[in-house]
Amino acid sequence: MNLLMVGAGLSGAVIGRMMAEAGHRVTILDARDHIAGNCHTERDADTNVMLHVYGPHIFHTDDAEVWDYVNRFETFLPYKNRVKTTSQGQVFSLPINLHTINQFYGKTMRPDEARAFIEEIADKSIEDPQTFEEQALRFVGPDLYEAFFKGYTMKQWGVSPTELPASILKRLPVRFNYDDNYFFHRFQGMPENGYTDMVERILDHPGITVHLGTRFTRDMGKNYDHVFYSGPLDGYFDYELGRLGYRTLDFEKFSGTGDYQGCAVMNYGDVEVPYTRITEHKHFSPWEEHDGTVCYREYSRACGPDDVPYYPIRLMDEKEMLGHYVTRAEAEAGVTFVGRLGTYRYLDMDVTIREALDTGRAFLQHLADGTRMPVFTKPPV
Numbered sequence: 001m002n003l004l005m006v007g008a009g010l011s012g013a014v015i016g017r018m019m020a021e022a023g024h025r026v027t028i029l030d031a032r033d034h035i036a037g038n039c040h041t042e043r044d045a046d047t048n049v050m051l052h053v054y055g056p057h058i059f060h061t062d063d064a065e066v067w068d069y070v071n072r073f074e075t076f077l078p079y080k081n082r083v084k085t086t087s088q089g090q091v092f093s094l095p096i097n098l099h100t101i102n103q104f105y106g107k108t109m110r111p112d113e114a115r116a117f118i119e120e121i122a123d124k125s126i127e128d129p130q131t132f133e134e135q136a137l138r139f140v141g142p143d144l145y146e147a148f149f150k151g152y153t154m155k156q157w158g159v160s161p162t163e164l165p166a167s168i169l170k171r172l173p174v175r176f177n178y179d180d181n182y183f184f185h186r187f188q189g190m191p192e193n194g195y196t197d198m199v200e201r202i203l204d205h206p207g208i209t210v211h212l213g214t215r216f217t218r219d220m221g222k223n224y225d226h227v228f229y230s231g232p233l234d235g236y237f238d239y240e241l242g243r244l245g246y247r248t249l250d251f252e253k254f255s256g257t258g259d260y261q262g263c264a265v266m267n268y269g270d271v272e273v274p275y276t277r278i279t280e281h282k283h284f285s286p287w288e289e290h291d292g293t294v295c296y297r298e299y300s301r302a303c304g305p306d307d308v309p310y311y312p313i314r315l316m317d318e319k320e321m322l323g324h325y326v327t328r329a330e331a332e333a334g335v336t337f338v339g340r341l342g343t344y345r346y347l348d349m350d351v352t353i354r355e356a357l358d359t360g361r362a363f364l365q366h367l368a369d370g371t372r373m374p375v376f377t378k379p380p381v
């Protein structure tokens with residue numbers, strides 16, 4: 001069959017590879033002039049530091065098949081994400097752990113003491129937290145919420161934490177020990193030569209042709225037996241029902257020599273500091289030596305029509321519009337919507353790969369025995 005992948009990110013690359021290995025002819029288009037989508041990495045021309053061009057990407061998963069998959073194409077070296085935050089004139093460790101709590105309150109509590117202490121200051125009147133703020137007040141109380149979450153979240157999302165769902169904060173743990181690993185997944189690492197190198201290897205198959213700098217429009221689908229679309233869901237329909245809300249990021253790049261901040265990611269919790277975090281890229285490759293250094297100051301704002309969509313907002317208005325787009329999509333034949341933009345969800349890389357593998361298998365099954373091929377492998381609502 002003659003298949004089209006829209007987008008040369010992880011979604012397009014993983015599905016494309018599976019289809020090519022099954023003997024199909026695969027064309028991949030990307031509007032950008034590089035592969036790997038938002039995971040794209042490239043070396044800085046002046047310092048040779050590997051840059052995470054669209055923001056910091058750390059690979060972490062419990063999914064053994066996905067871990068085997070990425071290791072098939074790239075060597076992953078050990079990497080633990082240890083994030084710091086500057087707040088109210090001090091540097092603290094994240095996620096909130098025993099060190100953070102003891103430092104913040106000037107105490108020397110052991111785990112059970114800290115647990116009892118936090119339980120005491122937490123707002124127990126909130127039984128079933130619905131909003132981000134309620135979730136924070138219930139779990140860590142007002143002081144830690146103000147210092148670490150309130151200002152950062154207002155900068156990141158542009159709205160009060162009282163308007164955001166509790167689910168955003170549920171992604172972050174609170175630990176009553178000194179474990180400062182941001183993630184708890186079994187497999188964690190960083191690709192030795194960057195994510196773009198990994199995607200290049202995934203795409204390196206004689207059945208795959210990649211066209212960069214090529215924007216897909218719906219009429220192009222007619223020339224193919226099936227389209228896997230990892231662009232924006234609303235963009236597929238020319239934004240006819242309006243634009244789904246996203247936050248975009250601006251990265252202010254600055255370079256120097258030596259070590260600027262001593263860690264890869266430093267968050268800024270105070271609302272008066274206009275950026276959310278600074279990323280110093282060479283710390284993502286601790287096995288490399290560089291005299292020079294490159295940092296990005298990261299600013300978040302509402303996404304306009306010409307900006308890169310990063311974080312789906314998914315508040316009430318968006319959910320309603322999303323429902324209408326999903327109805328439209330379900331009426332389309334010969335197309336499957338995939339990935340973080342095609343399904344309007346925040347997806348980590350491992351989940352993106354898992355869903356791409358599942359989507360590819362479902363399609364091969366559909367070809368083999370006529371099993372219905374869903375328009376979304378996982379419905380976005």
Ligand code: FAD
Nearest residue numbers: 007009010011031037038055057058216231339340348349
């Ligand atoms: P994308 O990477 O967005 O690829 C889609 C591609 O489609 C793009 O290249 C785009 O140019 C192309 N495209 C869109 N429309 C068209 C069109 N009409 N025609 C042609 N091409 C088109 N995940 C982690 O696991 N760990 C992390 O630490 C992590 N950090 C992140 C940090 C940030 C700031 C963000 C925003 C995300 C982070 N992620 C992280 C998530 C990760 O970026 C995604 O999982 C991954 O990019 C999803 O891949 P994708 O192929 O679905 O989408």
Ligand code: UDP
Nearest residue numbers: 085148149150152153156168169171172267
């Ligand atoms: N967050 C915060 N302060 C921090 C880090 C995170 O308030 O120092 C909040 C913020 O609202 C963010 C959410 O917690 O969107 C999830 O954090 P995560 O680190 O998962 O953010 P992401 O990887 O999505 O940027």
